[in-house]
Amino acid sequence: MPTLSKLYTMQEASEHNTKEDCWVVIDGKVYDVTAYLDEHPGGDDVVIAATGKDATDDFEDAGHSKSAKELMETFCIGELDTSAPAVSEVEISSKKQNAQKLMDLTKQYWVVPVAVVGISVLVGFLYLRKK
Template identity: 70%
Template sequence: MPTISNFYSMKDASKHSTKDDCWIVVNGKVYDVTQYLDDHPGGDDVILAATGRDATDDFEDAGHSKSAREQMEEYFIGELDTSAPIFTEKSYHVKLMQLAKQYWAVPVAAVGISVVIGFLYLRK
């Protein structure tokens, strides 16, 4: 296992959330996965969506293999500084945008149904 030499806050990690500079936090460890994005079997968008917040649940839910966990250690750059506040304004906005993208169909369906009911009511 690499020697721990750096501590980063969640705010530090959230500044690295692009395809050209991507860090993730999993199990209290910080990883610079920029070079791995193109090789990730699930696509780079999965990793990019996990930046700016603790991605442990996402990582565990994906059911990564032992070899994937070992490979991840190549990208280890430091530990999460637990004394710093975890909540960041960006993490809130990122989560909100993810929810909006994920559940956009619900309000669209509600509006569509309302329009159909309105037309049916006006025809009478």
């Protein structure tokens, strides 16, 4: 009978991003590598930098050995819940609001450069007319 694995969202995994509490996601599995950070040959900062995202490519690009992959399995605490959105609805809403604010500012501040150009043209025209 297969063992049931706990499901974690990427949001949950990304909250564990310190030397005292470090999780990484590789190949759809979630690993608590906190106890291994001091032993990691590449240093703890490399592993901590891989939190909050799918670190599969980073892991594969590093060329880990078969024994490293076997050791990694001892730190597996669950699987990534692929049915949950990678970005929360609150974050999506916040990004949309920020984009709208940027568009509003862009619409407001086009007037200043146009006014400067218009005044410059008018002053130039009046100056040339006096001559």
